[in-house]
Amino acid sequence: MQAYLAGFATTMSLIVAIGAQNAFVLRQGLLRRHVFVTCAFCALSDAVLIVAGVLGAGTLAARAPWLMEVMRWGGAAFLIVYGGRALRAAWRGGAGMPTGADSAGLRGTLAILAALTWLNPHVWLDTVVLIGSVATGFGDRAGFAIGAISGSVLFFFALGYGARLLGPLFARPAAWRVLDLCVGIVMIAIAVGLMLSG
Secondary structure: OHHHHHHHHHHHHHHOOOOHHHHHHHHHHHHOOOHHHHHHHHHHHHHHHHHHHHHHHHHHHHHOHHHHHHHHHHHHHHHHHHHHHHHHHHHHOOOOOOOOOOOOOHHHHHHHHHHHHHOOHHHHHHHHHHHHHHHOOOOOHHHHHHHHHHHHHHHHHHHHHHHHHHHHHHOOHHHHHHHHHHHHHHHHHHHHHHHHOO
């Protein structure tokens, strides 16, 4: 249960950052277009990448412990920069929710999702590198992976189907500032945890 909860919390803290993929899911939810397919695609993609990260990182940790150190410190550095950017965005104030009609059909939506997910280095870093690295600290890596996947499924479906409720809130820049502040604090806290875990 401890590994499951750690995996769940790790995914939720990483995935909450609003990037291109999450903004697209949010927009699809607001427009109520292909919401289930959009959420399922993102969650399934995350599951594949998380499992690859947990299995790969475990193998690499056994065969090349120095590589895990590089991943740990590289992940911590990225999180500090990412958290700093989120805190800066909170300080300066962000933009409101993207608007405009989305004319893409189902195939177009899937094509956009594939690009935003599989061609996005941040998605790979979050799932394969960071989650995979954190998983090495737990004896029950399967439980950690299941927790991480659960967090992804919950987040994407909550974001997609809850978007209609969040629409009025995120139309105001102040809401994005609060979200950016929370994201920045969480990212830096995870980075500190990674640096102290060695």
